[in-house]
Amino acid sequence: MHRTLQEVTRLFTTSIVSGRAIEKVFNFVGIKDINYAGSHGLDIKLSATTESSSVEEGHSYQPAQEHLATINKVYNSLLLATDGIDGATLENNKYCVSVHYRNVPKENQARVREVVEEVLEASGDGLKMTEGHMVYEVRPPTRWNKGDAVVYLLENLGFRDPSKVFPIYIGDDRTDEDAFRVCLQTTSRTFYFST
Structure with a gap:
C-alpha cells in the first residue's frame, strides 16, 4: 500500500484529510510529498513548500488555533x-x-x-x-470540516479552474460526507468512494 501511495503521489497531487492529528497521520504514512490535513481539516500542512521530511515545516493553516x-x-x-x-x-x-x-x-x-x-x-x-x-x-466552535479543508487545498494548490480539476476523494466515515459534497460540486466528472 505504501509503494502504491508513493506512486500515486509521484503522478498526481495527493492530499490526506483525516480526523486524526496531523503528526499521527504523517508518522503513519511518512511521505513528505503529500499534503496533510489533520483534525478534520483544522490543521493543514502543504508539501509544496517543505524542504525536509518533517510535516512541521512548510505552509500551514490552522483555523481553530x-x-x-x-x-x-x-x-x-x-x-x-x-x-x-x-x-x-x-x-x-x-x-x-x-x-x-x-x-x-x-x-x-x-x-x-x-x-x-x-x-x-x-x-x-x-x-x-x-x-x-x-x-x-x-x-471547536469554528465552522470548518473536511469539505472546507478540501476547498482550501484545491485553492492553495492552484486548482481553481473546475474544468481542469478531477478530484477523487476516498473516505469511510460520516465526517467524509462534507468532502464528498465539495468534490461533487467541483466538477461533474468527480468520482468518490466510500467503504
Missing part, C-alpha cells in the same frame, strides 16, 4: 469522566478530541454520550460534539 488550550482542557476532563467506562478510549487529535466507544459493552454505550455531553456543558466553552462511526468528536 485560538481553541487549542480549550481542547486540551476538555480532553483532560474527558479522560477523568470516562475512566470508569470499560472500553471507552480517547484520542487527542490536537484540534479535536475523539471519544471511541466501539469496545464499550452495548449496555454502557449511551453512558459515553451522556458523559461527553455533560463535560461539554460544564466546560461552557462552546465546543460541539459530532458523531462518526462509533466515535464522538469534540470540536
